[in-house]
């Protein structure tokens with residue numbers, strides 16, 4: 488039985504149940520964004536939000552808060568212990584705007600060593616291991632040199648550890664450029680996902696990636712500034728009808744206060760309570776929904 492490292496230790500992938508494969512629970516983007524929206528730090532609040540998700544039928548979250556976003560693996564473990572939700576932590580560097588200056592001087596090998604350590608030994612000072620590399624981001628207008636190094640390092644660590652990779656690719660077709668770099672560096676596309684594909688409304692972008700053999704994520708569900716959710720649901724239904732069911736992941740990528748229930752938002756359960764009905768309306772069957780939300784992320788997280 489394949490297991491995945493959660494913040495509370497290894498868990499058989501089949502026990503992950505309903506998975507949201509790209510979320511944030513404890514995150515702080517103030518350094519770059521200079522506002523409080525992306526500052527989620529209150530443990531009791533986040534325990535309440537995850538408990539709300541579990542009550543709605545959720546079981547697992549992949550928490551892709553990494554260097555630059557102020558990850559807190561110990562905090563994630565407390566949330567997991569308090570709620571019973573499985574939480575899988577990411578490792579890596581977010582994107583150029585969030586990189587430390589010292590990354591300019593780090594080689595691909597040094598970056599790889601850091602991620603490798605988080606996966607095999609644990610985050611410094613803890614016994615909590617990362618279960619995924621991501622979200623590894625790039626600028627939407629093109630990959631910066633340091634971002635390229637991070638992607639190349641991830642591909643190397645993936646070959647060594649069999650852990651999956653998730654990216655952050657907004658708006659444009661930059662995911663193709665990410666894929667080119669990852670593929671050239673030897674990444675296994677069976678366990679690699681290009682993120683935020685639903686922030687580019689052109690379905691042909693999704694198709695272009697899928698034809699290359701990589702996973703795509705429609706993980707900006709509920710983010711109406713990117714596109715309407717009915718349109719997202721229709722796009723997913725179209726891609727399923729074209730045979731791509733087994734290469735799609737869905738999530739909400741919640742990283743802001745206004746989306747939390749405590750601040751009047753729909754919370755993490757939005758995917759279950761609001762988006763799944765839209766998928767059904769678009770013609771996606773219950774069996775297909777189960778694959779999208781359970782077996783797909785479980786297969787992806789199992790790694791190699």
Ligand SMILES: [Zn+2]
Pocket residue numbers: 509510511551622740742
């Ligand atoms: Zn994210």
